[in-house]
Amino acid sequence: MSPTHSRRPAPRRALIAALAAAATLATAGALVAANPAQAGPDAGSTPLKDLQLLAINDFHGNLEPPAGSSGRVTERQADGTTKDIDAGGVEYLASSLRTARTGHDRSLTVAAGDIVGASPLLSGLFHDEPTIEAMNKLGLDVTGVGNHEFDEGKDELLRLQNGGCHPVDGCYAEGRKFKGADYPILSANVINEKTGKPLLKPYVVQNVKGAKVGFIGVTLKGTPDVVTAEGVKGLKFLDEAETINKYTKELQQQGIHAIVALVHEGGYPMASSAYNYDCDAGGNLGLSGPIVDIAKKVAPEVDALVTGHTHNAYVCSIPDPAGHPRLVTSAASYGRLFTELNMKYDPRTDDIVRATVKGSNRVVDRTQSKAADMTQLLDYWQTLAAPVANKPVGYITKDITRNGAVESPLGDLIADAQLAHAKSLDSRSVLALMNPGGIRADLVHAASGKEGDGVVTYGEGFAVQPFSNTVNLKDLTGAQLITVLKQQVSGSNAAAPKYLQISDGLTYTLDLTKTGADRVVTDSIRLNGKPIDPTATYRVAMNSFLAGGGDGFTELANGTDQLVGSDDLAALVDYLTANTSAAAPYAPTAADRVTVVK
Numbered sequence: 254m255s256p257t258h259s260r261r262p263a264p265r266r267a268l269i270a271a272l273a274a275a276a277t278l279a280t281a282g283a284l285v286a287a288n289p290a291q292a293g294p295d296a297g298s299t300p301l302k303d304l305q306l307l308a309i310n311d312f313h314g315n316l317e318p319p320a321g322s323s324g325r326v327t328e329r330q331a332d333g334t335t336k337d338i339d340a341g342g343v344e345y346l347a348s349s350l351r352t353a354r355t356g357h358d359r360s361l362t363v364a365a366g367d368i369v370g371a372s373p374l375l376s377g378l379f380h381d382e383p384t385i386e387a388m389n390k391l392g393l394d395v396t397g398v399g400n401h402e403f404d405e406g407k408d409e410l411l412r413l414q415n416g417g418c419h420p421v422d423g424c425y426a427e428g429r430k431f432k433g434a435d436y437p438i439l440s441a442n443v444i445n446e447k448t449g450k451p452l453l454k455p456y457v458v459q460n461v462k463g464a465k466v467g468f469i470g471v472t473l474k475g476t477p478d479v480v481t482a483e484g485v486k487g488l489k490f491l492d493e494a495e496t497i498n499k500y501t502k503e504l505q506q507q508g509i510h511a512i513v514a515l516v517h518e519g520g521y522p523m524a525s526s527a528y529n530y531d532c533d534a535g536g537n538l539g540l541s542g543p544i545v546d547i548a549k550k551v552a553p554e555v556d557a558l559v560t561g562h563t564h565n566a567y568v569c570s571i572p573d574p575a576g577h578p579r580l581v582t583s584a585a586s587y588g589r590l591f592t593e594l595n596m597k598y599d600p601r602t603d604d605i606v607r608a609t610v611k612g613s614n615r616v617v618d619r620t621q622s623k624a625a626d627m628t629q630l631l632d633y634w635q636t637l638a639a640p641v642a643n644k645p646v647g648y649i650t651k652d653i654t655r656n657g658a659v660e661s662p663l664g665d666l667i668a669d670a671q672l673a674h675a676k677s678l679d680s681r682s683v684l685a686l687m688n689p690g691g692i693r694a695d696l697v698h699a700a701s702g703k704e705g706d707g708v709v710t711y712g713e714g715f716a717v718q719p720f721s722n723t724v725n726l727k728d729l730t731g732a733q734l735i736t737v738l739k740q741q742v743s744g745s746n747a748a749a750p751k752y753l754q755i756s757d758g759l760t761y762t763l764d765l766t767k768t769g770a771d772r773v774v775t776d777s778i779r780l781n782g783k784p785i786d787p788t789a790t791y792r793v794a795m796n797s798f799l800a801g802g803g804d805g806f807t808e809l810a811n812g813t814d815q816l817v818g819s820d821d822l823a824a825l826v827d828y829l830t831a832n833t834s835a836a837a838p839y840a841p842t843a844a845d846r847v848t849v850v851k
Contacts, residue, residue, distance in 0.1 A: 301597040301606065304464050305357040306513065307350055308594065310365035310561030311586035313401065313693070314372025314384040316631055318342030318619060319587045320716070321652060321695035326566070326589050326616055329527035340589035340617050343387050344631065347624035349617045350391065353593055359461045362392050365561035365583070366399025366472055366517030369413065371693050374642050374715035375634055380405065380419050382431045383634045389435045390626055395457055397470025397515030398440040399561065403484040404720070407445070407452055414438050414453060425637060439470025439515065442496035444489040452488065456500050458509055464598040465511060466605075467504040469497050469555075472517040473543070473562060478745065478805065479690075481798055493518060494550035501552045510604035512555045519563035519583050520544040521749075528566035528590055528614045540569045540581075542749075548581050550574065556605040557582070557594060557612075566590055568612045580612050590614045642712030647829025648838035649707055653696040655689070659763060659849055662841035663692055663717070664754025670828035671724050671821065672756040675794035678818050679726055684780060685794035686737070687754040688804050691821075693719055707838050709829055718822045722796035727812030732787040735775055736808045743770035745805035753806075755846055756794075764850040777848070796821050 318324050318341050325337045354360045368388060369381035376384045388396075402410050408420075416433030418424040424431065441455035456469040471493045477485045497514045504512055520542035524530060532539045544560050548571040551558065555573075557580045564586035570578040584590040597609035635642075655663045668685045675682035694716040698707050729737070738761060742750045747769060762777035778785045785791075795809060797817070802810030818824070833839045 299600050301599055301609075302462075302464055303357065303359060304461070304466070304596050304598045304605065305354070305360040306557075306559070306592075306594040306596075307353055307360065307362045308364065308559045308582060308592040309346070309362075309368075309584050309588060309590075310517070310559070311367040311399070311564050312364070312369075312384070312588050313367055313586065314369050314376030314381050315341060315587040316343045316375050316383060316387055316634075317373065318345070319589070319694065320697040320713075322654065322656060323587055323694050324589070326585060327527045328616070329525060329529050335527055338616055339619050341587050342617070342619065342623075343391070343588060344623035344627040345619055345621060346588040346591070346617045347387075347391050347627045348621050349591060349615065351624070352621075353591070353615070359464050359598070361394045361459055361461055361466065363394060363468060363513070363515060363559060364388075364396035365515045365559045366397045366470070367401040367561060368393075368396055368399070370399070370401025370404040371719055373694070373719065374712040375631070375638055377715060377719045378638055378641065379425055379634065380409065380422065381413065382425070383630070385413055385431075385434050387627060387630055390630065393436045394459055395437050395439065395468050395470070395515070397468075397517055398438055398443060398453065398472050399517040400472055400476040400479050402438070402472075403476065403480050403488075406484050406486065407488055410438070410452070439468065440472070441469050441500055442471040442474065442491040442493060443476075444491060446487050446489055455496075456504060458504070458507075463600060465509055465603060466598075467509040467512045468515055469500045469504075469512065470515040471496050479803065481803065482801055494547050497555060498550075498552045501554050505554060508603065510554070510602060511598060514551060514555050514558045516544065516547065516558050516560045517562050518543050518547060519560045519565060520567060520569070520581075521563060522565055522567050526565075528585060528616070530567075532567050532569035538569060538571060540567055540571070544581060545571060548573070548579065553577060553579075555579070556596075556607055557610060559583075559592070561586075566614050568592065568614055577607065579607070580610050582612050582614070584614055589617055591617060638712070642710060642715075644711045645708050646711050646714055646826045647709040647833045648835055649696055649698055649709055649833070650838045650840045651698045653839070653841050655692045655695055657844055659752045660754065660844045660847045661689070661692070662844050663696060664689060665757070665842040665844060665846065666696075666828075666839070667692060667718070667821070667825060668754045668756040670825045671794045671796070673828050673831075674724050674818055674824035675726050675792070678816060679792060681792040682726060682794055683791055684759045685756040686799060686809075687796065688799055688806075689752060689754060690804065691718065691720060691722070691796060691798065692754070693717060707835075711826065714822055714826055714829070718825055720796075720798070721820045721822065722798050724794055724818040724821055724824050725797050725800040726792060726794050726814075726816040726818065727800060727809070728790050728814045729793050729809075729812045730787065731785040731789045731791065733808050733811065734785060734791055734793065735778060735787065737806055738778065739770035739773045739775075740806050740808060742772045744807070751804050752847070757846070760846050760848070762848045762850060766850060794818075
């Protein structure tokens with residue numbers, strides 16, 4: 254779900270040159286969305302056809318099995334307890350999907366955006382070409398666009414669709430040209446301001462053995478709020494439901510009545526984080542968030558909504574505008590789950606019989622066999638990436654996680670690293686702020702590959718901070734700094750707070766018994782033990798995404814005297830290299846810089 258940031262291609266040139274040289278030397282409970290208006294025809298001469306949809310979302314280039322908590326799902330047991338299951342990795346995802354398709358003559362594989370972007374090194378280092386190639390082999394039929402598809406701007410997104418070598422880094426091996434995605438990437442509500450038309454196709458019709466299904470793809474209309482300005486330059490993002498309804502009418506005019514929306518916007522389970530919880534227990538919808546309102550506005554002619562963005566797992570029944578239940582699904586993130594939807598298609602009406610639609614989330618477990626073609630693909634890219642990925646950059650005593658409702662040990666580490674980098678540029682620097690959405694993975698202590706326990710490699714660091722944002726320094730008054738901290742829980746962040754990770758020396762109290770901006774207690778804010786002076790000037794470090802006012806922190810954009818430093822990953826790597834060793838590894842903080850009152 255997390256906000257995105259544009260990656261800058263230039264810092265990769267030296268890495269790519271080095272690589273080129275080196276290269277040459279369990280099932281969820283089924284839910285049924287019943288529509289009385291589509292109770293199914295009586296027996297006739299034309300039998301209904303079985304139709305299967307397999308769906309993923311928010312893959313984020315996780316070709317290798319994700320590490321730490323990012324590579325596990327929680328499963329609810331029959332006795333009410335839960336257990337964690339290791340899941341994910343494209344070799345296992347391919348096997349899972351191929352197994353699920355067995356026995357289904359009419360099967361389509363779809364996605365709801367963020368297939369690329371914010372990716373680990375194996376994909377991100379090569380501008381996500383490896384992930385596109387993996388999705389081609391996987392048999393992906395269509396995807397909607399997500400906000401992370403704009404990490405490197407619209408021209409790069411068009412290249413991922415159409416193919417061609419990267420404009421800066423070129424091709425990664427002699428005689429090997431990137432062919433682009435074999436599947437359409439849909440962007441119905443993303444308008445090119447120059448042409449006034451959708452950047453990519455708004456919809457596509459898939460005909461699978463006589464069953465004609467229209468897919469409409471949209472991303473959240475708030476994409477500009479979670480992407481750098483450069484990433485969405487020249488684009489306009491329209492309302493999700495209004496756009497879907499517009500193209501639903503257009504599809505119907507073409508005689509297409511079976512319609513599925515691929516929506517990169519999502520919800521938040523209200524009762525459980527288990528992938529197989531009962532979303533509709535007791536007849537009540539156990540889901541909140543933007544997708545609920547969107548679903549209630551999307552035309553009844555749309556038969557199901559495949560969603561994403563929030564990285565949550567759910568299969569819920571939400572009433573359409575006519576009051577009929579309709580399935581809305583999401584398969585968490587990183588390829589740990591996929592959603593299986595089974596339904597009947599009526600050839601007489603060319604429509605899906607809504608009463609037959611059933612859905613469940615399934616685990617991509619790592620006990621099954623790996624898909625050999627995916628292993629071969631990963632081997633190819635791992636060979637290219639190895640000289641950079643396997644370089645040791647630091648040492649840790651145990652897992653440094655991004656877990657924490659307000660503050661995390663990994664957030665503390667990154668903020669401290671950025672402050673250290675800022676001080677090397679300007680001795681007046683006194684604190685650093687980091688957005689939690691920019692932290693994409695844990696630093697895991699256990700050995701991976703050829704490294705020893707506790708060794709942090711460049712590849713692992715890249716997985717944590719893949720965006721190549723710069724560390725920017727700005728002057729803020731004390732009054733501005735107080736406003737920034739209050740923006741964590743007010744304005745666009747009022748409903749879903751975004752807690753900044755803060756460097757050592759800054760402390761404050763968060764009082765959750767209060768409401769709005771008052772939850773950040775002004776009198777409690779201290780820097781090195783001293784109250785913040787509203788009239789004083791403070792030199793503050795932050796990444797370039799925050800410096801532009803991203804994630805609702807608009808006050809940061811008003812800072813002055815900006816100085817642009819190195820990229821944020823370099824700051825983290827430099828900090829670990831300078832401050833850790835095999836004999837003196839880094840230990841996680843207590844994550845107690847923020848005092849929380851409940």
